[in-house]
Each structure stands twice: as C-alpha cells, then as structure tokens.
Amino acid sequence: MEVLIAxxxxxxxxxxxxxxxxxIVAGRKNLDITTVGSxxxxxxxxxxxxxxxxxxxxxLMDMAKAALxxxxxxxxxxxxxxxLSYVCLFAAIIGHSYPVTRKFKGGKGVACGGGGMFVLFxxxxxxxxxxxxxxxxxxxxxxxxxxxxxxxxxxxxxxEGAENWEIAATLALVAFIIAKHLPNLRRLKSHEExxx
Numbered sequence: 001m002e003v004l005i006a007x008x009x010x011x012x013x014x015x016x017x018x019x020x021x022x023x024i025v026a027g028r029k030n031l032d033i034t035t036v037g038s039x040x041x042x043x044x045x046x047x048x049x050x051x052x053x054x055x056x057x058x059x060l061m062d063m064a065k066a067a068l069x070x071x072x073x074x075x076x077x078x079x080x081x082x083x084l085s086y087v088c089l090f091a092a093i094i095g096h097s098y099p100v101t102r103k104f105k106g107g108k109g110v111a112c113g114g115g116g117m118f119v120l121f122x123x124x125x126x127x128x129x130x131x132x133x134x135x136x137x138x139x140x141x142x143x144x145x146x147x148x149x150x151x152x153x154x155x156x157x158x159x160e161g162a163e164n165w166e167i168a169a170t171l172a173l174v175a176f177i178i179a180k181h182l183p184n185l186r187r188l189k190s191h192e193e194x195x196x
Contacts, residue, residue, distance in 0.1 A: 006084055009076055013069035013088035017095020017112060020102065021061035022046050025054060034105070037194065042107030044142035048196050062107065063115025066092040070119040081120050081162075086169045089116035093173070097180065108180040110146040113173055117153065120166075124156035140195040143184035150177045 022041040026033035029050055037045045043062060047055030069092035073084040096112040098104040110132075118125040128149040135145035154170045162170070187193035 005076065006087070009072055009084065010087055010091045013066075013072065013091035014095040016065045016069045017092035017097075018099035018101045018106075019061070019065055020099070021065070022058045022107065023102075025058050025061070026050060029054065040107060041102075041105070043111050044146070044196060047142070048194065059111045062096065062111035063118065065096060066112045066114075066116030067119050068092075070116045074119070081166065083165075085116075085120060086166070089113070089120075090169075090173070092116060093176070108146070109173075109177055110150065113177065114149075117157075117170075121157045121160050121162065124153070124160050128152060128156060136196055141188070141193055142196045143181055143188065143193060147178065147181055147184075150174050 020041065022033050022043065022045070026046055026049070031049065033039075033041050033045055033049065037048045039045070043055050043059035046058045066089055069088040070085045073082070073088040074080050077084050079085065093109040093113050093116070095106075097106045097109050099106045114125060114129060114132075118129070131152070132145045132149050135148055136142050139145065151174060153174060154167050157170055158167055184193055
C-alpha cells in the first residue's frame with residue numbers, strides 16, 4: 001500500500017510540473033512564448049520578452065509547482081527531507097521540462113527545482129534565489145546565473161547539514177540542469193547568447 005501511495009504521489013508531482021506557467025502568463029499578454037526569443041517556455045524567456053514583472057510571476061509559479069510536490073511528499077511521509085521528497089521534486093522537474101501535455105517541450109527546471117529545494121533547504125535556497133537576480137542583472141545572461149547557482153547548490157546544502165545521499169541526489173539535479181543548458185553554453189562560447 002505504501003508503495004502504491006508513493007507512486008500515486010509521484011505521478012501527481014509530475015503533473016504539478018506540467019502546469020504551463022509561462023504559456024498562461026504570456027498568453028494573457030497575447031504572446032505565444034514558444035515563438036519568440038529562445039522559444040523556451042520558462043521565466044528567463046518571459047523576462048526577456050515581457051519584462052521583469054511578468055517574468056517574476058512565472059518564476060514564482062514555476063517554483064510553486066515543485067514546492068507543492070515536495071510538500072505533498074512531506075505531508076504523506078511526515079519526513080521533510082525523506083527520499084520521497086526528492087523523488088517528487090525530480091518528478092515535478094521532469095514534468096516541467098518534459099510535459100506530456102505539450103509534446104514534451106518545456107522549461108529547463110531551474111526555477112521549478114529551486115522551489116522544491118526551498119522547502120528542503122530554505123536558507124541555501126534564499127541565498128541562491130537572491131544570487132540569481134544579482135548575477136542576471138550583472139551579466140545580463142540568465143543562463144550564466146542559472147548555471148552558477150546550480151553548481152553552488154550542493155555546496156550550500158552541505159553547509160546546511162545535508163546528508164551524503166541528499167548531496168548525491170542534488171548532484172544528479174545539477175547534472176540535469178547543465179545538460180539542459182548545453183545549447184546555452186554553445187551560444188555563450190560563440191557570443192550568440194541573447195541578453196535578458
């Protein structure tokens with residue numbers, strides 16, 4: 001029974017992730033976010049095309065998707081940082097990045113993952129959340145800021161008392177985000193990455 005409940009919650013977490021925050025918010029501005037800029041339905045592309053105020057709304061909505069998933073696992077198991085919390089976090093990120101409702105074309109998982117990590121490690125996440133905005137403003141490249149805070153994440157949670165298996169799980173998340181940003185890295189190398 002416990003296994004069935006865990007599977008059910010994981011599936012729900014995936015569908016939390018599929019909620020099309022960027023498409024809905026941009027659509028209210030009569031814009032199909034997948035047809036402009038990078039075409040990525042994420043907060044960075046919304047900021048680039050509709051401004052910081054609108055982009056921040058998407059950022060927070062994307063964070064909420066994984067935060068809800070982790071919170072659901074927490075309520076179910078009464079363990080804030082149990083294995084199911086990480087399973088649900090990853091499920092939400094996969095739903096965000098590869099939504100079955102949009103032909104598996106989604107965002108890159110930074111804001112979504114950040115929301116889940118905020119529930120698990122609030123202090124580290126608050127620092128990295130703030131750092132993302134500072135780095136984005138300084139470099140004008142959201143991809144640089146996203147990669148920087150992602151790489152810093154395992155170190156931050158280590159200092160906040162994460163167990164070894166949690167650090168390993170977070171390293172897997174970092175690897176996923178880096179892989180999703182490979183096109184950005186190629187554009188950065190060729191000086192073709194657009195400013196935010």
